Amino acid sequence: MSGHELVTVERRDAVAVVRVNRPEKLNALNRETIAALECAFAELRDEDAVRGVIVTGTGEKAFVAGADIAELARMDPLSGVEVSRQGQRVLLDIERFPKPVVAAVNGYALGGGCELALACHLRIAGENARFGLPEVSLGIIPGYGGTVRLARIVGLGRALAMILTGDTIDANEAHRIGLVNAVAPKAELLPRAEELLQRILKNGPVAVRLAIHAVHRALETSTEDALSFESHLFGLLASTTDMQEGMRAFLDKRTPAFQGR
Numbered sequence: 001m002s003g004h005e006l007v008t009v010e011r012r013d014a015v016a017v018v019r020v021n022r023p024e025k026l027n028a029l030n031r032e033t034i035a036a037l038e039c040a041f042a043e044l045r046d047e048d049a050v051r052g053v054i055v056t057g058t059g060e061k062a063f064v065a066g067a068d069i070a071e072l073a074r075m076d077p078l079s080g081v082e083v084s085r086q087g088q089r090v091l092l093d094i095e096r097f098p099k100p101v102v103a104a105v106n107g108y109a110l111g112g113g114c115e116l117a118l119a120c121h122l123r124i125a126g127e128n129a130r131f132g133l134p135e136v137s138l139g140i141i142p143g144y145g146g147t148v149r150l151a152r153i154v155g156l157g158r159a160l161a162m163i164l165t166g167d168t169i170d171a172n173e174a175h176r177i178g179l180v181n182a183v184a185p186k187a188e189l190l191p192r193a194e195e196l197l198q199r200i201l202k203n204g205p206v207a208v209r210l211a212i213h214a215v216h217r218a219l220e221t222s223t224e225d226a227l228s229f230e231s232h233l234f235g236l237l238a239s240t241t242d243m244q245e246g247m248r249a250f251l252d253k254r255t256p257a258f259q260g261r
């Protein structure tokens with residue numbers, strides 16, 4: 001251990017703020033930090049009181065400046081596969097997390113940091129954020145899902161341009177190409193992320209959870225299977241008290257009180 005927690009979790013009522021906490025190395029993800037991130041999400045998954053998560057980095061400068069290059073420099077082919085699989089697994093857990101996850105990108109989001117942001121359901125960038133996948137400049141390729149997720153979010157041409165040049169882009173350009181959902185002044189980044197989450201948390205929790213599931217599933221299967229899956233989830237929601245409540249509240253002209261079942 002490095003003497004301090006590599007990932008911290010702060011609970012603010014229904015929202016948990018997960019911080020990658022290695023500011024002296026610009027929050028670079030070494031194996032220990034990735035493992036700590038995995039533990040944090042595993043804990044939050046089972047906490048009913050936590051209904052949404054914000055992921056950010058400690059400090060003024062970086063969200064996450066990538067996988068730890070000092071560690072990567074020592075890899076051989078087998079450990080390289082392992083490092084990549086570990087990061088992919090943790091980021092897939094985040095993508096499939098049953099509660100909404102928003103990345104609040106407070107500075108550099110490079111390499112594994114950009115991939116971490118891509119695995120979150122939504123992204124808000126601070127004005128000082130910079131995004132990029134500079135792996136080819138180190139003689140490697142993105143290994144935590146960047147070659148898979150970036151094109152899905154910004155389109156093939158833009159993804160290839162970023163991955164092949166390794167160029168970084170600023171927050172406004174990231175917003176223009178759809179890599180982030182919004183840009184916020186530095187001081188307002190966390191409040192804006194929290195506000196976005198609160199808007200989601202007003203909705204039926206089971207519906208939000210199944211919507212995340214359906215959208216991701218649709219990317220991985222045929223149109224026909226995805227539509228069938230959507231119909232089944234749609235029908236399943238008719239079994240929830242939340243559906244009764246949501247529709248009754250609309251008809252009664254009041255705010256629904258969802259219970260998550």
Ligand code: COA
Pocket residue numbers: 024025026028029065066067068069070108110111112134135138
């Ligand atoms: N892995 C390991 N250490 C990293 C790191 C990374 N991805 N990114 C930053 N650090 C470390 C630096 O080595 C430095 O450590 P030191 O103080 O012990 O020398 C410390 O974090 C501060 O970084 P520094 O480079 O001095 O800050 P800067 O403001 O001059 O530059 C960056 C900031 C982000 C432009 C630069 O750190 C950088 O290019 N990082 C690597 C980005 C990258 O290629 N990521 C993809 C990895 S696959």
